[in-house]
Amino acid sequence: MKIARIEAIPFAIPYRKPLRFASGEVHTADHVLVRVHSDDGLVGVAEAPPRPYTYGETQESIIAVIGKILAPELVGLSLLERETVHARMDRTVGNPAAKAAIDMALWDVLGRTLDVGVSALLGGFTDRMRVSHMVGFAPDDVMVAEAQRVRDTYGITTFKVKVGRRPVSLDVGACRALRAALGPDVELYVDGNRGWTPSEAARSLDAMADLDLTLAEELCPADDVLGRRWLVGRTGVPTVADESATTPAEVTRELLGGSATMISIKTARTGFTTSQQILHQCAGMGAEVVLGNQIDGQLGTACAVAFGAAHRLTARRAGELSNFLDMRDDLLTVPLQISGGELAVRTGPGLGIEIDPDKLAHYRTDV
Incomplete structure (x- = not known):
């Protein structure tokens, strides 16, 4: 029940129409899929939506902070060491969407490990x-x-x-x-x-x-x-x-x-x-x-x-x-x-959802 690997995968899906509001507008969901792999072979997932006009994060910054700073601090920890996970992530200021996605993916893989829904x-x-x-x-x-x-x-x-x-x-x-x-x-x-x-x-x-x-x-x-x-x-x-x-x-x-x-x-x-x-x-x-x-x-x-x-x-x-x-x-x-x-709420262990590999291959932007 340990964290073996954390991935941050950029993807882009267009909106049907621009979403406009006072602090900005979006035309494409330039988000990041975060996957936490356990040493038991299970994978938890979550989504990090960058909002540069609100929190300063971009798709590129989320990928960088997870890959270069957060993941190296977390690999090897138990899925149950959530306080330690947050203590180590909190050494880095800001980056709320990146940290949130890691946290939720950890809960997802823990639920899958225990065969219990996250909710x-x-x-x-x-x-x-x-x-x-x-x-x-x-x-x-x-x-x-x-x-x-x-x-x-x-x-x-x-x-x-x-x-x-x-x-x-x-x-x-x-x-x-x-x-x-x-x-x-x-x-x-x-x-x-x-x-x-x-x-x-x-x-x-x-x-x-x-x-x-x-x-x-x-x-x-x-x-x-x-x-x-x-x-x-x-x-x-x-x-x-x-x-x-x-x-x-x-x-x-x-x-x-x-x-x-x-x-x-x-x-x-x-x-x-x-x-x-x-x-x-x-x-x-x-x-x-x-x-x-x-x-x-x-x-x-x-x-x-x-x-x-x-x-x-x-x-x-x-x-x-x-x-x-x-x-x-x-x-x-x-x-x-x-x-x-x-x-x-989806039934099943963890979040009860699965990622379509063909859709991910189609929409990811790092290959």
Whole structure:
């Protein structure tokens, strides 16, 4: 039960359409497949999605830090020495997606070794989650058509609307159009990706006060400490910290400083181990959480739903688990399926998924 080898394999899969939001846009999923091999011949997998405009990582940097720094420190450790794994990875600052993927692949290979599902190992609360779908920047009619299609095809009734444009009337108009088209029974919440100033955010929330928005995520820059605190104090919409709360220490700062009332947990940046620490931290502080998405592919989404369904706190809300629908293809042998607005945890040992070798050979970019 020891780590024998760790691989980092770059691959690229185009999106059906560009995904646009305040902090950037993506046209291709330039991700990294991470594989952890045990000395028993088993392999655990995970996906690292680089987000250079958010965390500074690129596909090339993830491959380099895993191959040159992290893997040499971890090979030879037992699969059960998770604290030692993190202690050694933490000697290197930053690189959250690279570290998270290694952590999740370790959990996967451990589950395969024990013949137990990862979600059961993490907590086993339920076997599925309700799904929230992200609607990115586009003309109002296009955003409405996408939300209607996703609702009618997959039964999804929770939508995260990307905002943060200037003038703010663009986003206010889009939210109004979505509410008018989808009706009162659909949940809408907004995510600004740090695109507005506090005054712009306040004005926008005031203008949308009648739309019954359930959450407002990361409307202002993470380092605008006083402005974020002022905004939280004047709005009744629960405020979610996302990019500003990527570590347990940042979570403490955001919650105790009054800059947020909820926390977004993303397994793609904190893996299973640190995500669980943050989840327990929020439970102890009485803060709600939402399961976020790093524009993950199906492999990353399988990891996210395994974690989200394992815990009561994350399973309460719809999780952001549908971004893979925007990809033209994926790497899994059996694709994920959203039905009735829900995504089920895969059965079987580990994550319960397998990588299609032909698809990997087609999409990998290092050969």
